[in-house]
Amino acid sequence: MVIANHISNGKKLKPVINRLNIIGGSKMFTKRIVVLGAVLFALGLAAQAHSAPLDLSGFSVMENVAGSVTQSGGTISFTENSTDAALYFYNDFFVVPNNATALSFDYSFALGEFDAGDYLQSNIDYVESWYTDLPGSGHVEFDMTAFQGQTIVLDWALIWGGDDSAGSIGSISNIDLAVSPVPEPATLLLIGSGLAGLVGLQRKKV
Ligand SMILES: [Ca+2]
Numbered sequence: 001m002v003i004a005n006h007i008s009n010g011k012k013l014k015p016v017i018n019r020l021n022i023i024g025g026s027k028m029f030t031k032r033i034v035v036l037g038a039v040l041f042a043l044g045l046a047a048q049a050h051s052a053p054l055d056l057s058g059f060s061v062m063e064n065v066a067g068s069v070t071q072s073g074g075t076i077s078f079t080e081n082s083t084d085a086a087l088y089f090y091n092d093f094f095v096v097p098n099n100a101t102a103l104s105f106d107y108s109f110a111l112g113e114f115d116a117g118d119y120l121q122s123n124i125d126y127v128e129s130w131y132t133d134l135p136g137s138g139h140v141e142f143d144m145t146a147f148q149g150q151t152i153v154l155d156w157a158l159i160w161g162g163d164d165s166a167g168s169i170g171s172i173s174n175i176d177l178a179v180s181p182v183p184e185p186a187t188l189l190l191i192g193s194g195l196a197g198l199v200g201l202q203r204k205k206v
Helices: 002-008 008-023 027-046 185-205
Strands: 050-053 061-064 071-072 075-079 085-093 100-112 119-124 128-133 136-143 153-160 169-179
Touching: 050 061, 061 071, 061 075, 075 085, 075 153, 100 119, 128 136, 153 169
Parallel strands: none
Antiparallel strands: 050 169, 061 085, 071 075, 075 169, 085 153, 100 136, 100 169, 119 128, 119 153
């Protein structure tokens, strides 16, 4: 890359600008290129990756004892019972957005007095993506880029670990999906009209 080589060497930057002057026909053209670059840079900063609460409307509960899995206000609550070996909150057809980057959530988990082996987990396509068997709470985040644009099976579960007690409880909350920025049509229109304006001004001058 000839221009890249020039830019990497500060001493040779001026010849590049001079060349742009020749292409554009005036120093104003160069100035406008610099201003346009600054505007695009600012737009880039404004459009950084952001997180949004995961839409849980497509999820279902799987349990035999009603009320063992509930969801309210974005918080999933699991209460172990003596009938179900596993309690699931799941979506068999979760469509991962093309620009999804990470899935994050908070958890809390408590074992009953005689519950030794129970655990809380999250799965993607039936493969464990996270689990804990330690009482406590925390924040979890995992990479979703490998699943961009795919329809996956996504679930959280409280699993019976083989003890004789049914005293474990767990919760999952603040579930967020982070996405990389995608320029909105309105933004693209602004950039496009700005470019058209630059070209128009340049033509008037010539
Ligand atoms: Ca148990």
